[in-house]
Amino acid sequence: MKVTVNSDDPAYFGGYMTxxxxxxxxxxxxSDEQAKRLALNGFEAALVPTHPAR
Structure with missing residues (x-):
């Protein structure tokens, strides 16, 4: 299971992504490593490549 942090409607609920x-x-x-993994989970869940195209 990949955990992500999201911001659906910051103007309504308060709290922007950062x-x-x-x-x-x-x-x-x-830890820094756990925070990095959490951030990468969001990119991977959005199907954003985490490395340059070859």
């Missing part, structure tokens, strides 16, 4: 990510990271006391 604020949501920072709160999530602080609350769970994540």
């Amino acid at each position: 604020e949501n990510f920072e709160a999530f990271r602080a609350e769970l006391s994540m």
Whole structure:
């Protein structure tokens, strides 16, 4: 299971993507490596390539 941090409607619910990510990271006391993995999960879930096309 891949966990991601999202921001559906920041104007309505408050909390833009960066604020949501920072709160999530602080609350769970994540390491830099865990935070990096969390961020990469979002790219992978969105099907964004994580490496240059060959």
